[in-house]
Amino acid sequence: MIPMNIIEEAEVSFKKAVEHMIGEFARLQTGRASTALVEHIQVDAYGSKQGMKSLANVSTPDARTIQIQPWDKGLLQAIEKAIQTSGLNLPPVNDGVVVRVNIPALTEERRKDLTKFVWKIAEEAKVAIRSSRQQFIGKFKDLEKAKEMSEDELKIAEKKVQERVDHHNNEIDSLGSKKEQDIMSI
Numbered sequence: 001m002i003p004m005n006i007i008e009e010a011e012v013s014f015k016k017a018v019e020h021m022i023g024e025f026a027r028l029q030t031g032r033a034s035t036a037l038v039e040h041i042q043v044d045a046y047g048s049k050q051g052m053k054s055l056a057n058v059s060t061p062d063a064r065t066i067q068i069q070p071w072d073k074g075l076l077q078a079i080e081k082a083i084q085t086s087g088l089n090l091p092p093v094n095d096g097v098v099v100r101v102n103i104p105a106l107t108e109e110r111r112k113d114l115t116k117f118v119w120k121i122a123e124e125a126k127v128a129i130r131s132s133r134q135q136f137i138g139k140f141k142d143l144e145k146a147k148e149m150s151e152d153e154l155k156i157a158e159k160k161v162q163e164r165v166d167h168h169n170n171e172i173d174s175l176g177s178k179k180e181q182d183i184m185s186i
Contacts (some may be wrong), residue, residue, distance in 0.1 A: 002149065003140075010136040014129050014168040021172060025179050032182075033060040033103050035091075037105035038068065043082040045075050055079070066101040072139070073097070080085060110132050114183045122176040126169055132164050152179045 026036035035058045042049040052058060056070040056079060068079055070124055079099050083092040093100045106114070144154045 005135055007138050007160055010132060011164055013132040014164055018168055018171055021121055023122045028145050032063050033066045035060060035066060037171045038083065041086045043078050043081050045078055046098040064103045068099040068128050083166055106136045111183050118176055122172050125172050129165055129168055133161055136161055
């Protein structure tokens with residue numbers, strides 16, 4: 001009998017790889033404002049590092065601006081400093097009420113570089129899925145060696161895992177193409 005719990009475990013692992021890739025895509029600076037660009041930034045506040053989301057309302061009032069409105073106005077300078085040192089290479093503007101980050105339009109060369117990076121992230125997700133596949137197929141082989149499943153059941157289990165791998169690889173390709181179109185559109 002094929003242990004479906006192992007196949008379900010594999011499915012969860014594959015989904016995590018895809019979700020991680022989607023999160024990485026959201027952080028890419030594509031010329032459009034996205035709250036994901038700054039939400040992960042850690043701010044020195046109240047004696048410790050805290051996430052931007054827990055200290056402020058982060059929004060995008062228009063396609064080229066990220067607006068950060070802290071719950072405590074005393075954190076404006078700390079938020080501004082955190083953005084400056086984050087490596088985003090985007091200058092924050094502190095007007096005393098909110099911090100704004102303006103997103104410049106992308107050059108054609110930068111768009112091409114970002115597209116390459118998108119496919120690098122997609123390939124990393126595929127590698128993670130392949131690695132997980134090997135791990136789960138190894139579990140099935142161990143069960144077969146222990147005579148807890150037959151050779152035919154092993155082949156069926158491998159095929160089921162491979163079908164899920166193929167499904168997630170197609171999803172990765174689709175999401176990568178969509179992100180590439182997003183980056184290349186002006």
